[in-house]
Every structure is written in C-alpha cells, then in structure tokens.
Amino acid sequence: QVQLVESGGGLVQAGGSLRLSCAASGRTSSSYVMGWFRQAPGKEREFVAGISRSGGSTYYADSVKGRFTISRDNAKNTVYLQMSSLKPEDTAVYYCAACRTVVVAKNPAAYDLWGQGTQVTVSS
Secondary structure, X not given: OOEEEEEOOEEEEXXXXXXXXXXEEOOOHHHOEEEEEEEOOOOOOEEEEXXXXXXXXXEEXXXXXXXXXXXXXXXXXXXXXXXXXXXXXXXXXXXXXXXXXXXXXXXXXXXXXXXXXXXXXXXX
C-alpha cells in the first residue's frame, strides 16, 4: 500500500512561486497515475494537474495552465507541483492523489489514495 505525504505549502505573495512535493512510501509510485487537487473553503475539491505513470503525459486545469508544472521522479517516488505567478484565488489545501487508471483522470472519485494535504495561501 502506498502512503502519500505532501510538503512545501506555505504563505506567499501574489506573483510568487512555491513547489509542492508528494513523497510516496511503500509500493512504488510508478504503478500509479498521480494527480494534484485543491480544495478552498466552501468549495468542492477540484483537479489541478495530473501526470501519467511514465511522466510522459501531463494535464492541467485551465485555471493553472501556463503557471503550474507537474513532474515526477519515479526513482525517488516523488511527484512535484511547481507553482508560479500565484494568485489569491490559488489559495487552498492542495492534495496529492494516486490512481490505478490507465490514463490521467480528472474526477477525484477515480483516485484511490490521498495525502493529508498542504495549505497554500496567496496574499494580495
């Protein structure tokens, strides 16, 4: 069983950058499609970015396209989310998740494993 632990969240000014990491322990994370989701207070959890098992395919929500980059290092069992040009509306708890689908899924229900989340706060 894979366990996911996020890190790298924090407080940043608008226009700044943060890099989130998601370390997977247990079974190798390369067996899973990986995704990043976020949830702001009073809102539903939403897809942010996803990456295929090999890392060869990536997908982004329109709201973050061009600003966020997802990547993975399977040798380190770690997935990253580089966030740049951050906006106050990016403020949320960010979650790393893993699923066994063949292709990247955008529906949170497709994901079997979740991390505990890391808070990202962007001040204006």
